Amino acid sequence: xxxxxxxxxxxxxxxxxxxxxxxxxxxxxxxxxxxxxxxxxxxxxxxxxxxxxxxxxxxxxxxxxxxxxxxxxxxxxxxxxxxxxxxxxxxxxxxxxxxxxxxxxxxxxxxxxxxxxxxxxxxxxxxxxxxxxxxxxxxxxxxxxxxxxxxxxxxxxxxxxxxxxxxxxxxxxxxxxxxxxxxxxxxxxxxxxxxxxxxxxxxxxxxxxxxxxxxxxxxxxxxxxxxxxxxxxxxxxxxxxxxxxxxxxxxxxxxxxxxxxxxxxxxxxxxxxxxxxxxxxxxxxxxxxxxxxxxxxxxxxxxxxxxxxxxxxxxxxxxxxxxxxxxxxxxxxxxxxxxxxxxxxxxxxxxxxxxxxxxxxxxxxxxxxx
Ligand code: MEV
Numbered sequence: 001x002x003x004x005x006x007x008x009x010x011x012x013x014x015x016x017x018x019x020x021x022x023x024x025x026x027x028x029x030x031x032x033x034x035x036x037x038x039x040x041x042x043x044x045x046x047x048x049x050x051x052x053x054x055x056x057x058x059x060x061x062x063x064x065x066x067x068x069x070x071x072x073x074x075x076x077x078x079x080x081x082x083x084x085x086x087x088x089x090x091x092x093x094x095x096x097x098x099x100x101x102x103x104x105x106x107x108x109x110x111x112x113x114x115x116x117x118x119x120x121x122x123x124x125x126x127x128x129x130x131x132x133x134x135x136x137x138x139x140x141x142x143x144x145x146x147x148x149x150x151x152x153x154x155x156x157x158x159x160x161x162x163x164x165x166x167x168x169x170x171x172x173x174x175x176x177x178x179x180x181x182x183x184x185x186x187x188x189x190x191x192x193x194x195x196x197x198x199x200x201x202x203x204x205x206x207x208x209x210x211x212x213x214x215x216x217x218x219x220x221x222x223x224x225x226x227x228x229x230x231x232x233x234x235x236x237x238x239x240x241x242x243x244x245x246x247x248x249x250x251x252x253x254x255x256x257x258x259x260x261x262x263x264x265x266x267x268x269x270x271x272x273x274x275x276x277x278x279x280x281x282x283x284x285x286x287x288x289x290x291x292x293x294x295x296x297x298x299x300x301x302x303x304x305x306x307x308x309x310x311x312x313x314x315x316x317x318x319x320x321x322x323x324x325x326x327x328x329x330x331x332x333x334x335x336x337x338x339x340x341x342x343x344x345x346x347x348x349x350x351x352x353x354x355x356x357x358x359x360x361x362x363x364x365x366x367x368x369x370x
Pocket of ligand 1 (some may be wrong): 017020021023024091093123171173174176235239316317318
């Protein structure tokens with residue numbers, strides 16, 4: 001049986017940050033987990049550039065545009081369709097998930113030039129495997145692999161990080177992009193932590209992050225309830241707001257460092273399976289974010305409503321609107337309390353699968369070597 005012709009499809013999960021948002025931009029440790037909620041990107045060859053049936057306007061889709069420029073330059077026009085259940089601009093990694101899924105679908109559709117087992121073309125985070133990232137060349141002895149085999153989680157995370165950095169005025173950590181690509185639980189630290197599974201290093205404008213994955217030691221009866229305020233708060237605005245505060249008051253960097261200390265404590269609790277200590281660290285982390293002016297009345301209302309039935313509550317992501325998260329053993333009661341206070345809720349288990357290729361039957365869609 002043949003699927004719909006000339007298409008590739010990939011999906012990626014949203015994320016929530018348990019500890020360390022904002023401080024991670026300044027090199028402090030942070031922990032994020034992938035959510036059950038996902039974004040799916042479907043690409044088809046088309047007569048002209050389209051997005052969700054409308055004419056594609058690159059300035060309205062900065063993340064997609066940043067990825068197209070890197071991996072689809074001079075490629076044939078596409079019709080791009082985006083579906084999913086991650087609300088946009090809500091701190092749940094919708095833009096990183098979109099960027100990761102777009103990178104995966106495009107790589108699938110384009111394929112990858114190889115020489116034996118080595119990439120001849122691509123974006124690699126590994127310092128030992130820095131590969132060529134320019135236009136394709138007709139190298140003798142090279143071959144092209146395509147479809148799922150050509151897709152690489154690290155590459156999708158790198159491309160998504162580049163897109164986030166461009167959209168956030170150069171200030172972006174690789175936390176969202178790595179979590180949405182690899183799934184599970186991702187930890188960023190200033191140095192390699194041998195207790196964790198080190199994936200790669202990322203650097204941007206003088207800040208280095210060592211990216212690790214971990215398997216949290218959490219009971220199956222602990223859930224995350226996410227409460228959406230419905231207030232849109234672009235990450236770029238929040239990141240710029242904090243940058244200005246720190247520029248005007250350099251002594252407040254101490255609060256950023258305190259977030260780092262809480263994140264380390266929260267990570268230890270995650271690894272030892274102490275859910276109560278995880279919850280306490282989340283709530284403490286929130287108090288500092290609030291003090292830095294990153295919360296808002298709508299978030300505070302949902303957080304107060306969820307607190308009595310939760311182990312820990314905090315804003316998640318950039319703040320100023322967007323979402324809060326509650327760690328709870330009673331997701332029904334916590335979710336009802338948030339809804340009664342005016343929030344829309346979603347429930348997620350603790351860490352979901354990363355990017356997935358859902359259709360690559362017709363790949364490659366772009367015969368690059370022609
Ligand atoms: C946004 O989800 C997380 C921030 O820390 C920004 C970033 O890490 O790039 C606010």
